[in-house]
Amino acid sequence: MAIGYFFLSVGVVVALGLVTSWIDRKVTALVQARVGPPWYQPVADIVKLLGKETLVPENSRSMGFLLAPLLGFAGACAAAAVLIGNLIGGNGFVGDIIVLIYLMTIPAIALIIGACASGSPVSVVGATREMKMLLSYELPLLIVVVTALIRAGTGGAADFRIGSLIAFQQESGWLVWSVSGIIGFVVLVLTTQAKLGLVPFDAPEAEQELMGGVISEYSGPPLALFKLTKYMLLCMLPIFTGVLLLGGFSFTGWSILWSILKYVVLIVLIVLIRNTNPRLRIDQIMKLFWGPVTALAIAGLVLAAFGL
Amino acid sequence: MKPSLWGLKKSPWVYHVALSPCNNCDIEILDVLTPKFDVERFGIKLVGSPRHADALLVTGAINRHVLPRFKELYEQTAKPCVVFAIGSCALSSTMFRDSYNIVGPLEEVMKEIDPNAIIAYVPGCPAKPEAIIAGVVKALNAL
Numbered sequence: 001m002a003i004g005y006f007f008l009s010v011g012v013v014v015a016l017g018l019v020t021s022w023i024d025r026k027v028t029a030l031v032q033a034r035v036g037p038p039w040y041q042p043v044a045d046i047v048k049l050l051g052k053e054t055l056v057p058e059n060s061r062s063m064g065f066l067l068a069p070l071l072g073f074a075g076a077c078a079a080a081a082v083l084i085g086n087l088i089g090g091n092g093f094v095g096d097i098i099v100l101i102y103l104m105t106i107p108a109i110a111l112i113i114g115a116c117a118s119g120s121p122v123s124v125v126g127a128t129r130e131m132k133m134l135l136s137y138e139l140p141l142l143i144v145v146v147t148a149l150i151r152a153g154t155g156g157a158a159d160f161r162i163g164s165l166i167a168f169q170q171e172s173g174w175l176v177w178s179v180s181g182i183i184g185f186v187v188l189v190l191t192t193q194a195k196l197g198l199v200p201f202d203a204p205e206a207e208q209e210l211m212g213g214v215i216s217e218y219s220g221p222p223l224a225l226f227k228l229t230k231y232m233l234l235c236m237l238p239i240f241t242g243v244l245l246l247g248g249f250s251f252t253g254w255s256i257l258w259s260i261l262k263y264v265v266l267i268v269l270i271v272l273i274r275n276t277n278p279r280l281r282i283d284q285i286m287k288l289f290w291g292p293v294t295a296l297a298i299a300g301l302v303l304a305a306f307g308l
Numbered sequence: 309m310k311p312s313l314w315g316l317k318k319s320p321w322v323y324h325v326a327l328s329p330c331n332n333c334d335i336e337i338l339d340v341l342t343p344k345f346d347v348e349r350f351g352i353k354l355v356g357s358p359r360h361a362d363a364l365l366v367t368g369a370i371n372r373h374v375l376p377r378f379k380e381l382y383e384q385t386a387k388p389c390v391v392f393a394i395g396s397c398a399l400s401s402t403m404f405r406d407s408y409n410i411v412g413p414l415e416e417v418m419k420e421i422d423p424n425a426i427i428a429y430v431p432g433c434p435a436k437p438e439a440i441i442a443g444v445v446k447a448l449n450a451l
Contacts, residue, residue: 025348034346041351044318048362051312053386055359211356219359219386 009084010077017231018042020267024234027271042231049224057217059119068114069218069225075106076232083236086162087249096160097145097244104195104236107229108134111204111214114226118217126213129282130197130204136289137194137201143297144184144191147304148244151175166248174247179308183300185245187293192237193273194289196230200277201285238266316362316388317448319351323361323385327378327414329368332434333395337365340437347441358384363444369397369404370411379421390426390447391418394440396433426451 021042029036056062082100108130115127149160152168152175175181194201205213215226242249242262249259280288326334340347341354355361358381370378382391393414396402401413411417418425428447432439 029346029348032343034343035349036346037348037351041319044315044351046315047311048315048319051310051315052362052388055384055386207356212360215360216357217359223360 005085005088006077006081008088009081012084013076013080013232013235014228017228017233017235018046020235020238021231023264023267024271024274027268028275031272031275046224046228049227050221052220054220054222057119060217061117061119064113064117065217066222068110068117069222069229071113072107072110072229073225075103075110076229076236079103079106079236080232083162083239083243087166087239087243088251097149097162097165098160100162100240101142101145104233104240105134105138107233108195110229111226114218114222115214120217122210122212122216123214126204126206126210126216130214132282132286133194133197133201133204136286137191140187140289140293140297141191141195143294143301144187145244147180147184147297147301148175150301150304151178151180151307162243166243169247174245176245180300180304181245183296183303185241187297187300188241188245189269189273190289190293192241193270194285195237196234196270198270199274200280202279203282203285206279234267238263238270241266313451317451319353320362320390320444320448321353321355321360322363322365323355323358325364325366325378325381327366327368327370327374327398329395329397333367333397333432336434336437336440337367337394340440345437345441347444350445352444359386361385361389363390363392365392365394366398366414367394369401369407370414370417371409372411373409375411375417378417382421382425388426390428390451392443392447393427393429394443395435396431399429399431402433 019042022037022039025041026036054066056065079100082103112127112130112134115123115130118124148165152165169175176185193199197205203213204210205215210216215223218226239249246262246266249262250256251259324334324337339345358364364382364385366378368374391414393399397404398414401410404410405412415427418427426447428443428450430440430443435443
């Protein structure tokens with residue numbers, strides 16, 4: 001039973017991730033007043049990469065270099081199982097929000113390991129940036145999660161289960177409709193952007209200065225795995241935002257349309273932020289997250305403690 | 309059709325290789341990648357690393373200084389890949405062919421590096437963006 005849920009969840013997230021990355025590229029194209037790629041483009045990319053040669057650089061640590069993509073993909077799959085399994089499997093599914101946060105950090109760590117093992121200075125610069133990003137965005141993200149839990153706890157559901165968070169919001173309204181909720185939403189959208197490595201915060205993969213940065217030495221199937229992991233995160237993080245603050249997702253009757261609308265709006269919001277901002281330097285990113293964003297998140301936490 | 313070949317035709321990622329060009333062809337290649345021509349319709353994307361590339365866009369009359377770099381770059385490209393000779397210089401070295409520092413057109417250079425390489429030619433001085441798109445489409449259909 002549990003293993004069935006695992007494969008179902010991973011399949012759903014991979015399929016949704018491919019569709020989502022197409023939405024991302026299509027909306028980007030529309031913003032730039034062009035037509036954009038056909039709907040099967042992400043599938044074609046992955047299929048092509050799986051059929052290509054795997055090159056291992058001469059001065060790399062080949063073991064870590066080739067295992068890192070698998071580690072990242074495994075982490076993303078486990079996170080998908082916890083997140084989607086809880087949405088479709090009900091409250092009895094193992095794993096809560098803390099496990100989910102740990103598992104969603106694994107792809108970033110896998111990127112760091114792979115880049116450090118690849119033996120290329122460009123990748124290592126990308127890895128140091130990825131590390132700094134990880135240190136900067138995790139703190140505000142955790143504060144927002146605590147804020148949501150405190151708000152839900154005032155209603156008498158003070159455990160860390162994803163299901164009970166959704167149940168609380170279905171009873172007494174979305175968490176975002178309060179001062180602390182709105183602050184939390186803003187912080188969460190910023191951290192989502194950073195976790196996905198999208199444009200204002202894409203310093204680790206900067207195409208123009210680092211030639212792909214962390215993934216510049218990867219080719220063929222390992223690159224396909226990294227891309228797939230990224231697509232899965234692109235699908236999971238908006239769902240996580242939806243679960244935490246926007247009342248979750250349900251799949252019964254007409255509410256399925258409402259769920260899809262919520263998801264697409266979140267994706268388009270992320271893509272529009274990506275398309276209308278320039279890239280920040282890594283020191284600017286750290287200053288932004290440890291300064292204003294953390295201060296905002298703490299303000300939200302204090303307001304939530306007073307029940308606002 | 310094999311799935312990997314279908315993928316290769318539907319998403320050729322290009323890497324721009326400037327082998328001592330005069331920069332006119334490079335500007336035309338950059339024009340191809342702008343929203344006006346929108347090559348993402350065909351899945352074409354510019355990538356920053358030769359390891360991600362499926363097509364190398366080579367411009368310029370190749371001289372002795374860049375030849376070892378190009379050799380290394382071709383070895384770093386994941387196979388299968390296609391090499392495009394863009395512009396008259398890459399095709400025939402044009403008026404530079406008798407110069408002391410020119411090693412010859414791309415075709416002869418590729419014979420030394422990899423005799424089985426797939427090469428496609430787009431003539432023009434510089435090659436027009438429309439000609440480059442037409443060349444890429446014809447080459448992909450011939451695969």
